[in-house]
Amino acid sequence: MENCGCITCDAATKELYEKAKNEGIETVWDRARAMQPQCGFGEMGLCCTNCGMGPCRIVKVSKDGPQAGICGATEDTIVARNFARSVAAGAAAHSDHGRDIALALYHVDDKARIKDEEKLFKLADEWGITVEGKDTVQVAKEVAEKALGEFGKVFGNLLFLKRAPEKRIKLWEETGVASEAIDKEIVRVLHSTHMGCDADYRNIIRQAIRAAMTDGWGGSMIGTELSDILFGTPMPKKVEANLGVLKKEYVNIVVHGHEPTLSEAIVVAARDPELVELAKKQGAEGINVAGMCCTGNEIAMRHGIPMAGNFFQQELAIMTGAVEAMIVDVQCIMPSLATITKCYHTKLITTSPKAKIPGATHIEFDEQKSFEIAKRIVKEAVMNFKNRKGEVHIPDEKSEGRIGYSLEAIIKTLDRVTNTHAHPSGTVKPLVDAIKSGVLRGAVAIVGCNNHKQPHDSCHVTLAKELLKRDILVVTTGCGAHACVKAGLMSDDARKYCGKGLATVCELLDIPPVLHMGSCVDISRILVLLSEVAKYIGGDISDLPVAAAAPEWMSEKAQAIGLYAVASGVYVLLGVAPAVTGSENVATYLTKDIESVFGGRFEIESDPVKAAEKIAAHIENKRKRLGI
Ligand code: CUV
Ligand code: SF4
Known part of the structure; x- marks a missing residue:
């Protein structure tokens, strides 16, 4: 599958899209076409509807048009506020999902319904819940209650922040982004972006980060951990896709x-x-x-x-x-x-x-x-x-892959090598060794959605292939994971796309070069993996030769993810520009200046080949700084 310039690189999609056209059925692509040209004010984040005096828009193309909203809000304020509200909505969606999983765990009344008891007791221990003399159902209830408390507790920071490397935790505290209760941070974005409240774009983004953090290090992580406890922690298995x-x-x-x-x-x-x-x-x-x-x-x-x-x-x-x-x-x-x-x-x-x-x-x-x-x-x-009416038309297209790489599964896989070298098992050591020696140059997470602004799946797949050939391991979640498995990148055969180093690692560990780590909330698994690696080398997440990319993102959740990743020290490449281009200050802050604060930043690049080059350069840069 190549970046062919058409609507998709997926054969099954092409086939059914043609069918839709023949039958006169409207799809997302048709509606996207009908929407052109899309509103320039909205595209740049310059339209404000935050109060009844509006809507207001800032005219960038000529100095004759309005340069501030009716209340006097500048382009910086309006753009930052719109961005922050999107982030808050995204964090709300992921976190509310996490809450529902916690409620489900809370209502469990039969031990048989808990599929990963070991993980339950580990989390109870992490959260300081005494388990002695309590049965599994009771412990589950208390863990669920603690998790539910994360949404509305009156005092204290998010519990999961403690999973980050020490340097990172300190940085969050110093920069004022160590989040408190999930609901509180999301409400605060809505409050501070209300008409006539926060007008300082840097402070608006700081609050947006606090909300984003309640996603990755809060609601999403609760969603992932408690889902594993309830339904089982994923382990490698074969699957068919498309x-x-x-x-x-x-x-x-x-x-x-x-x-x-x-x-x-x-x-x-x-x-x-x-x-x-x-x-x-x-x-x-x-x-x-x-x-x-x-x-x-x-x-x-x-x-x-x-x-x-x-x-x-x-x-x-x-x-x-x-x-x-x-x-x-x-x-x-x-x-x-x-x-x-x-x-x-x-x-x-x-x-x-x-x-x-x-x-x-x-x-x-x-x-x-x-x-x-x-x-x-x-x-x-x-x-x-x-x-059923009429003819059934199922495309032949399907592929096979191996999926199910939770953090636990990855550690187990790594243990295969550790044990043969008589090293302590249960650590990320083999992964660190491979990166240090340069056999692996680094790792990249490819995540996120589909978006008509990019050819369907094509950017996910092209980017992944470009990285594999540079000996960069790819992990993936969400719709990016679907794209990769459909393209055969989770099969053993995909080793043919890898550089020599990565191909050897895949063979040795018996893994595909693209690891499926789950759904979007499961990006929290990646945060924990990064933290483990950083702790192992005695550094911070921002030291690591890693990056993230969302080449076809569209959802507000993706914006929240991007922002918590940046605040966690990760370089995040977006294939579609978020609606911040209307303010040079905000755009420059997010793509440049923020790096000096958090060690991570956004990069905008729609071309997946160029994106791979930029990511590879970033990774080599990090390697140089680590002296490896
Ligand atoms: Ni949560 S958020 S389109 S399904 S990845 Fe898929 Fe994934 Fe984006 Fe939605
Ligand atoms: Fe216009 Fe200000 Fe109201 Fe926004 S908050 S709609 S910029 S008057």
């Missing part, structure tokens, strides 16, 4: 969205013998569950459930005519699905009180009755099988 995982003769259920609570229950319900029997009575051979977007990542990582596709494939999945039900919870669900399902038999089922869509069937999910509700939803899908 729309070709749908099966013509089966009842196809696509779960789409983010929270694993619902999808886990659906996976279990779909295996219920009664429902499988019912499916057979309807003329199907069985029930096939596949995942999309981050929900897809969650259940693929834990159960090897096939990955149907990423953000830009959600509409196309329905156009196969083979999907009996698309079940969604929260985030990244296009409202257009309701329109498209009208042309097919597919039932769109919403399940969260936070995300209803006109035209969809709403069956509210309730964690306490999860199995019952999941069975009801699966039954809806089964009974819909006979309603």
Whole structure:
């Protein structure tokens, strides 16, 4: 797959996009085209609607137009405020997801429902919860309560900040970004960006960072850790990916969205013998569950459930005519699905009180009755099988890969080498050794969404390949992970894209060169990995020869992620410019000056080949400074 200049580099996507065109069905690409030209004020972040005197916009092209809002807010203030609000919304989404997982853990009343007891007790220990004389369910309740406290506690900083290297913690305290309770920091962004409040762009960004930190080192980390405790910590396993995982003769259920609570229950319900029997009575051979977007990542990582596709494939999945039900919870669900399902038999089922869509069937999910509700939803899908209309069109395209690289899985994998050299196991030593010796030059996280401003998947894949050939290990999450597995980059065969050093490491450790670390909230796994490596070398995250890239990002969550990564000391390359270009001060601060404060910064580069060059230069620079 090359960067061909067309809408996508994914063959299945191309095929169904053509089908959509022939059938006159509107997709994200058509709506993007109809939207051109997009509003220049919005694009630059120069439109303010924060009060009833507005909307106000700053005119950059001529000095004759307004140079300040009606209240006198400058371009710096307006741009910074808009950016901060986006970050807060992103952090809110991830954190509220984390809260729901914590609530699910809180309500567990049966030990059998806790899949990683070891991790539960480890976290209890980390948080100073005494476990002696308590049973597992009791400990789970107390851990969940502590986690829920992180959202609204009256005093004190986020507990997980302590997982960072000491130097980093000190830096956060000195620069005033060591976050307190999650909800508090997000509310503070909304307050301080209210009309007539904070006008100092640097201070607005400082508060935005505090909110972003409650995502990566707060809600997301809670989401990841507690999901592992509840549903199991991912371990390497094989998976199939792309729309070709749908099966013509089966009842196809696509779960789409983010929270694993619902999808886990659906996976279990779909295996219920009664429902499988019912499916057979309807003329199907069985029930096939596949995942999309981050929900897809969650259940693929834990159960090897096939990955149907990423953000830009959600509409196309329905156009196969083979999907009996698309079940969604929260985030990244296009409202257009309701329109498209009208042309097919597919039932769109919403399940969260936070995300209803006109035209969809709403069956509210309730964690306490999860199995019952999941069975009801699966039954809806089964009974819909006979309603298929017209021809079923499933692209042949699917690929295979190995996924499931949680931090625990990575350490276990590294132990294979440690043990043979009689070194202490359970550390990142082999990884550090490989980087120090130069066999590996460094590591890069490729994360984030799809965006019509970039060819679909093409930037993820091209960037990954460009890095692999430079002996840079790639880890990935979110829709970037879908792109990479579809392109075959998580198979052993992908070693052919690697430089000699990386290929050797992959062979020795028996790993693919691109490691799937999970969903977007699982970027918290990467933060912990970076912290472990930094602590091991006695330094800080900003010392490491690493970087992050979101070549096709679109969501507010991605902006929050980018900002907490920068504040954690990481160089973050964005393939799409955020709406900050209207203020030279804000743009310069985020792409240059911020580095002298946090050791990380943003870089904007839409071309994935040039992006790889810039990242590689950054990595070599860090190596030089480390003297390796
Ligand atoms: Ni949370 S946030 S499009 S599904 S990665 Fe995918 Fe991932 Fe972006 Fe959404
Ligand atoms: Fe205009 Fe100021 Fe109100 Fe924004 S806050 S809409 S710039 S008057």
